[in-house]
Amino acid sequence: MTASVTELTVTAEDRRVAWLATAAVALSLVDAAIPSPLPGVKPGLANIVTLVVLIRYGWATAVWVSGLRVLAGSLLLGYFLAPGFFLALTGTTFSLLTLGLARHLPGRWFGPVSLSILAAFAHIGGQLLLARLWLIPHNGVFLLTPVFAAAALVFGTINGLIAARLLGEIPAAEPVR
Amino acid sequence: MRWLAYLRPGDWLVIAASAAVVALTLPLLWQGGFAERAIIRQDGRIFAEIDLGGRREVAVPGPLGATLVAIEPGRARVVADPGPRQYCVRQGWLARPGEIAICAPNHVSVQIAGRTRAYDSLSY
Numbered sequence: 001m002t003a004s005v006t007e008l009t010v011t012a013e014d015r016r017v018a019w020l021a022t023a024a025v026a027l028s029l030v031d032a033a034i035p036s037p038l039p040g041v042k043p044g045l046a047n048i049v050t051l052v053v054l055i056r057y058g059w060a061t062a063v064w065v066s067g068l069r070v071l072a073g074s075l076l077l078g079y080f081l082a083p084g085f086f087l088a089l090t091g092t093t094f095s096l097l098t099l100g101l102a103r104h105l106p107g108r109w110f111g112p113v114s115l116s117i118l119a120a121f122a123h124i125g126g127q128l129l130l131a132r133l134w135l136i137p138h139n140g141v142f143l144l145t146p147v148f149a150a151a152a153l154v155f156g157t158i159n160g161l162i163a164a165r166l167l168g169e170i171p172a173a174e175p176v177r
Numbered sequence: 178m179r180w181l182a183y184l185r186p187g188d189w190l191v192i193a194a195s196a197a198v199v200a201l202t203l204p205l206l207w208q209g210g211f212a213e214r215a216i217i218r219q220d221g222r223i224f225a226e227i228d229l230g231g232r233r234e235v236a237v238p239g240p241l242g243a244t245l246v247a248i249e250p251g252r253a254r255v256v257a258d259p260g261p262r263q264y265c266v267r268q269g270w271l272a273r274p275g276e277i278a279i280c281a282p283n284h285v286s287v288q289i290a291g292r293t294r295a296y297d298s299l300s301y
Contacts, residue, residue: 109187117191121198146202153195164183 017061021068024049028073038144040087040127041151044159046073047095047119051112051163052170059100066092083135087127094126095119112167116160120152212272214290215253217246224285229253239283246287259283 027045036042046069054062070088074080079088102110102118128148132141184192217225219237227235227248234256236243242259252272255265260282268278274291 105187109185110191111183111185111188113184113188114191117188117195121195143205145205146199147206149195149199149202153192153199156195157192160188161180161183165180168183 013061016057017064017068020049020053020061020065021072024065024069025072025076028069029076032077038147040124040144040148043155044120044123047116047123048159048163048166050095050099050119051116051160052166054099054103054115055112055163055167059096059103062099063096066096086134087130090126090130091123095123098122111160112164113157113160116163117153117156120156120159121149124148124152212251212253212274212276212289212291215246215248215271216288216290218286218288220284226290227253229289237283237285239280239285241283244280244283244285246285253287253289254278255280255285255287258285 024046027049031042031045034042049069050062050066053065070085070092071080074082074085074088079085096119098121099115099119102115105114128141128145132139212229215227215229216223217227217235217237219239224237225235227233229248229251231248231250233248235246235248237246239259243257244255244259244265245257247254247256249270252270254270255268255278258266258280260280262282265278265280265285265287271278271287271289274289277286277288279286
């Protein structure tokens, strides 16, 4: 038997990303199971994981976890490469970019709730933009902006509070990078 | 409240700013505009275009007689019509842009117009 040419070494970081992404995917499934009055209005519970990861392990890990969550979540829910997938991808990209900037805000004043709300607004903003440019090329898309914005505020706040609580309860395993 | 302990001063600021953004976007829900004018048509031609500012009544002559239209701030309705079925009267107040009451037998219609025209007409 020949020895394998490529050797995949799994680091502790890889395992951590995998576990956290699993948790995020599980929350995505819970999210999908919650009935929504309007497509696009949903709690986005998986973002709790993103927030915790961002604050605990840094932005790069958060990007990995979010990316894997969108990919695996779409495969499990059956919308991989469907319009919903690109909406999710755009929303996630926008909120990750926003989080990348917002995490530099002074932590004494701005906690997880701020990050969560800003990310939620970036998420819905990105999605509306993509919907306007690609899916529904008509300004009528923006008519529902108030509903989406209100949802972003409410769910952003709730998710932020949950993330803050989790961060308070789980002691840091290692220093924040 | 236990949960409030997780909010830092800046968080309140972000919440307030976000609420302001939500409030600012709210008018989008009324993008058709508010009811601004009542367009009264007789035989398809515009008989009168009345600003929904004050209170007044307009009598519109038709083949069966006069259709009486009442105008009030922000709304209008057909008060009386010589038609047999009185559909346009029973429709009551019209207050949203695009709404229309048609008194077909007397060839009279009352339509509410806003800032923009969202659609040509509504069918019921």
